[in-house]
Amino acid sequence: MKLKPEVLETDILIIGGGAAGCFAALTASEKSEVQVIIAEKANIKRSGCLAAGVNALNAYITEGETPQSFVDYVKDEFNGVIREDLVYTIAEKLNSVTKKIEDAGLPILKDENGDYVSRGKRSIKINGENIKPLLASEVSKKENIRVMNGLNITDYILKNNKVIGAYGFSIDEEKFYVIYSKAVICTTGGAAGIYKPNNPTFSKHKMWYSPFNTGAGYAMGIRAGAEMTTFEMRFIALRCKDTIAPTGTIAQGVRTPQVNSLGERYVKNYGKATTINRLYSTVMENLNGRGPCFLKTKDINGEQENELFKAYLNMAPAQTLKWVDSNTSPSTENVEIEGTEPYIVGGHTASGYWIDIDRKTTLEGLYAAGDVAGGSPKKYVTGCFAEGEIAANHAISYIENKTNEKIDELEIQSELSEINGFFQNEGTIYTIDQVEEVMQKTMDEYAGGISQGYSYTKIKLKTALNRIDELIQISKKLKANDCHELLFIYEIIDRLYVAKVLIAHLMARAETRWRCYQENADFPEKDDNNWMKYVNSIYKDGNVQILLRDLIERREIS
Incomplete structure (x- = not known):
């Protein structure tokens, strides 16, 4: 095979057709003269983290809460190291973007007074199994948005440290695309599959985060020299064992506690019941011989049980099928829980591009929104919508009176030659699957995976780095x-x-600030005196250069 080049031009290129990408495109499309391309490697109707649906919007300002209380909550959950300015600008928009998606047709549950039904202090219930097709449908109505499904973007086009487009190739046709754009918005999502999954071999894609989100947006930014932040704040989900179904549906939906094998409520022994401590306490109970651990669902009432059956059918049917297949139910048997492998995902933690409040990266012409944007944990679906809207609004201003810049034909041919080279490689003794397996085994054993109780040391990280370089x-x-x-x-x-x-970031933070997420065995305690700061990095000449930045507090937004 040999790919053939095709050149396209647009005003705004959006890389990734997930939650943030769709919302950015819809926002940009409100200016009819702006032409938008969405590059999606799968099909926009069922791509990204929302592909299978979701049963709640977990970032919403409910009655009695404010944008500032949302910032305070996120700051407390992550021990002070967040971008308050970014979290606040998201919080300001959570309710307005929710209204927009409801107006587009998303069913949001309401009580007898017509108010949204809350699932927690910052969460509302929805019927969201078709949320992604709904978004795709809204996008398809806009004449100035072109969706290119089956298009995998590989790298940004750079000119004088400025992003002027991107390269990519079609998965279905023998085409190499050069897409020039006045502004680029990266919304590709986070990274799964870096660590050995807790369901290996034939079930290796049964994981918490979308297995098709492989860190492309991060990697393109890394190779282009963009500043990245907080990769060491990994995310590890506490899930229902084997099915990897969400535990919040049970914990918040029917208010059940976590118990160990002795029936003891154990989370309180490890501090406040934060997301991190619910995971950390479970890991420790297992390590100390008091596992396995469960969500205590036994003896819940029939109405609660039916609610759980329906909720999981909407978003994680494997859990409902497991109950049916084993001829049991949540009311007759507690639900066992465990941690997943680590992921790098800016929607739940703070890993991603270093951006300003307009979602501009450190590379001119490039914006980042959603899971790929760093600094603002717990943004979830609505937070991704908010960031997509913010990025698009500023990109529209940025491209005013600009024309598309071009690069020399020799640069295009060089990139095309590199891609076509993979069709011509001969004599390699390694397969794609083998490289993946060695990568995951290396990260699991030497960079704090499941087999190590998520803990790592500097010596082990050095071993991991050498193998990853190989x-x-x-x-x-x-x-x-x-x-x-x-x-x-x-x-x-x-x-x-x-x-x-990631390895460079884990090595740089000489403390343990987020249990399990960043469990440094060399420095097992939190150190506020020296590490209330961001660990950032820039990749240059094959090396990861670490930068430490002071905390940024919330700034008043005029």
Whole structure:
């Protein structure tokens, strides 16, 4: 095979057609003269984290709460190291973007007074199994949005440290795309599959985060020299064992406690019942011989049980099917829980691009929104909507009176030659699956995976880094027989670059600030005196350069 070049031009290129990408496109489309391309490697109707649906909007300002109380909550959950300015600008928009998605047709549950039904202090219930097709439908109505499904973006086009577009290839046709754009918004999501999953071999894609989000946006930014932040704040989900179904549906939906094998409520023994402590306490109970651990659902009433059956059918049917298949139910048997492998995801933690309040990255012309944007944990679906809206609004202002810049034809041919080279590689003794397996095993054993209780040391991290560097070199020699295999190669390469930066961040923070998420065995305690700061990085000449930045507090937004 040999890909052939095709050149396109647009005003705004959005990379990734998930929650943030769709909302950014819809916002930009309100200016009819603006032409938008959404590049989506799958199909926008069922792509990204919302592909299978969701049963709640977990970031909402409910009655009695304010944007500032939301910031305070996020700050407390993550021990002070967040971007208050970013979280606040999201919080200001949570309710307005919720209204927009409801007006588009999303069913939001209401009580007899017509008020939204809350699931928690900052969460409301929805019937969201079709939230992604609904978003895709809204996008399809806009004449100035072009959706390019099956298009995998590989790298940004750079000119004088400015992003002027992106390269990509079609998964279905033998085409190499050069897309020039006056502004680029990256909304590709986070990174799964870096660590060995807790359901390996044939079930390796049964994981908490979308297995098709492989860190492409992060990796493109890393290779382009964008400043990244807080990769060391990994995310590890506490889930129902085997099915990887969400535990919040039970914990918040029917208000059940976590208990160990002795029936003891154990979370309180480890501090406040934060998201992190619910995970950390479960890991510790298992390590100390008091596991397995459960959500105490036994003896819930029939109405609550039916609610759980329906809720999981909407978003994680494997859990309902497990009950049916084993001829049991949540009211007759407690639900066992466990942690997943670590993920890098800016929607739940703070990993991602270093951005300003307009969602501009450190590279001119490039914006980041959603899971790929750093600094603002717990943004969830509505927070991704909010960031997509913010990024698009500023991008519209940025492109005023601008024309598309171009690069030399020789640069295009060089990029095309590199991509076509994977079809021509011969004699390699490694397969894509083998590189993936070694990467995941390395990260699991030497960079704080499940087998290590999420803990790591500097010595082990150095071993991991050496092996990841070796794998990066090996990955360049992999062979693709078609465009689908070419996609898998680029997904592996992207995850390896993310792993390299992650290791550097884990090595840099000489404390343990977020239990399990960042469990440094060399420095097992929190150190507020020296580490109330951000760990940032810039990749240059094959090395990850660490930068430490002071905390940014909330700024009044005029």
